[in-house]
Amino acid sequence: xRVAIMQPYLFxxxxxFQLVGCVDRFVVYDNIKYTKKGWINRNRMLVRGTDEMFSxxxxxxxxxxxxxxxxxxxxxxDERTRLLNRFRANYRKAPEFERTMALVEACLSHPDTxxxxxxxxxxxxxxxxxxxxxxxxxSSGVAADHTLRSQDRVIAICxxxxxxxxxxxxxxxxxxxxxxxxxxxxxLLFHRARAVPYEQAGGEFVPFLSIIxxxxxxxxxxxxxxxxxxxxxxxxxxxxxxxxx
Numbered sequence: 584x585r586v587a588i589m590q591p592y593l594f595x596x597x598x599x600f601q602l603v604g605c606v607d608r609f610v611v612y613d614n615i616k617y618t619k620k621g622w623i624n625r626n627r628m629l630v631r632g633t634d635e636m637f638s639x640x641x642x643x644x645x646x647x648x649x650x651x652x653x654x655x656x657x658x659x660x661d662e663r664t665r666l667l668n669r670f671r672a673n674y675r676k677a678p679e680f681e682r683t684m685a686l687v688e689a690c691l692s693h694p695d696t697x698x699x700x701x702x703x704x705x706x707x708x709x710x711x712x713x714x715x716x717x718x719x720x721x722s723s724g725v726a727a728d729h730t731l732r733s734q735d736r737v738i739a740i741c742x743x744x745x746x747x748x749x750x751x752x753x754x755x756x757x758x759x760x761x762x763x764x765x766x767x768x769x770x771l772l773f774h775r776a777r778a779v780p781y782e783q784a785g786g787e788f789v790p791f792l793s794i795i796x797x798x799x800x801x802x803x804x805x806x807x808x809x810x811x812x813x814x815x816x817x818x819x820x821x822x823x824x825x826x827x828x
Contacts, residue, residue, distance in 0.1 A: 592626065606750055628796060640662050663691050712803075773817055781805075
């Protein structure tokens with residue numbers, strides 16, 4: 584069985600969903616520290632040919648709390664209206680606007696004010712929209728030692744799920760040791776997304792924006808092709824993909 588483990592993010596880029604789609608179980612961390620400068624509650628959208636940040640506000644609290652212990656800010660109802668208006672203003676001429684905007688509205692209108700619950704719902708909604716059937720597993724529900732750190736924690740979760748392969752984004756190439764994974768009977772693979780251009784709004788292509796940008800400008804069948812083809816899995820992080828089995 585092939586497993587991947589990631590933090591939850593707000594409408595993450597297409598590579599995140601490629602990773603979900605290429606594994607048998609996708610574990611979403613809920614019992615991991617919230618990081619202020621990370622991408623958990625923010626992302627990028629296209630605004631007049633360039634990228635701009637968007638986010639959901641988080642209630643001020645201790646920096647030591649896990650993602651599942653954080654709540655959306657009290658200003659979220661007003662901020663949600665402003666954020667929806669930004670999406671409408673910047674993508675109203677996109678060819679897939681109506682269908683994609685309905686998805687955005689449904690996700691941002693989800694009633695859960697717990698940060699993890701809110702983000703998990705949006706990840707599930709996008710997976711459903713894309714036809715990705717991979718089960719999403721909440722990390723705290725896995726019977727593993729969650730006091731472990733980094734590589735050791737990943738291995739413990741993989742073993743608890745009976746994984747024979749673990750796939751990590753290419754950004755973690757320096758963090759994990761293939762020999763250590765092999766010693767536990769797990770094959771370590773790396774996922775590399777390719778920045779394949781698509782028509783946005785007539786200007787220079789801006790890669791790796793939120794998945795919402797991809798969905799606004801591409802029909803579902805084209806996004807499905809991108810999900811299948813525009814990435815590679817390698818044991819060493821190279822650009823050369825594994826041979827098809």
